[in-house]
Amino acid sequence: MSEVHFARAALIGIGLVGSSLAHVLRRDKLADHIVACARRPETLAAVERLGLADTVTRDPAEAVKDADLVVIGTPLSAYAEIGRRVGPALAPGAILTDVGSVKGAAIRDLAPSLPPGVHLVPGHPVAGTEHSGPEAGFAEMFRDRWCILTPLPEGDAPALDKVTRLWQAAGMKVVTMDPEHHDMVLAITSHLPHLIAYTIVGTATDLEDTLKSEVIKFSAGGFRDFTRIAASDPVMWRDVFLNNREAVLEMLQRFTEDLTALQRAIRWGEGDKLEDLFTRTRAIRRSIIEAKQA
Secondary structure (H helix, E strand, O other): OOOOOEEEEEEEOOOHHHHHHHHHHHHOOOEEEEEEEOOOHHHHHHHHHHOOOOEEEOOHHHHHOOOOEEEEOOOHHHHHHHHHHHHHHOOOOOEEEEOOOOHHHHHHHHHHHOOOOOEEEOEEEEOOOOOOOHHHOOHHHHOOOEEEEOOOOOOOHHHHHHHHHHHHHOOOEEEEOOHHHHHHHHHHHHHHHHHHHHHHHHHHHOOOHHHHHHHHHOHHHOHHHHHHHHOOOHHHHHHHHHHOHHHHHHHHHHHHHHHHHHHHHHHOOOHHHHHHHHHHHHHHHHHHHHOOOO
16 A cells, blocks of 8 residues: 655544544654644644644634645534535645545535535545544544545546545545445444434333333343444434435335334244344344454
């Protein structure tokens, strides 16, 4: 893998993914100057305390001035406004990429604001934890995970190559994909599981107090794993569901049909159907472990 380097990298949004990328840029000296931009002064104070950036600002236009790499790591609902604010300030030849979980929405909200000569390379590093904020970031978060890039048909090949090498430098395996296909794949692998987790934990919170205390006490039975997923950033996931609604609703409909079939099998004591399902799903788990994605 050839080296990748940027003179000035601007991180718009410095939460879990943005701060983890800042750690990589620092560790491997991939940027001469790092600028971090966030809305909240306390976030920028944390960035300064952790030494994640050389400059901090609350103004996206100021952050991207003279930057040859701009990475947007905000909730999806902020993309359109950020695009409008940074568009006029972007330098010719700059690369704009992002880390959002819905690529159709990213292209829709960012592409119209970009001037000629600025290269959009939408991206999604499929890595993370349930924690958020700059304190949660760590360089090794990307190691051996997948990063999906969804380049535009008319996109710049050298820019795509440079973003590819950036994520490879972070330890990721990089693949390119059509944005619509990405959004459908992530609807089942990420978005639907989060929706189910939020629902199950929400159901538990509605139980009467005596039963709720027992649920928490014996959460190691499986409930604990759902609570980890359901602890993820609520604003980010609100935006994911609203911006990928068609794919999520399609997968939710398929899941509902499968759940109804499972309910019927339990009601009628059809043990063979239950065992067959559990055997197939067990094999999926083993394949995930073998792929080192567990």
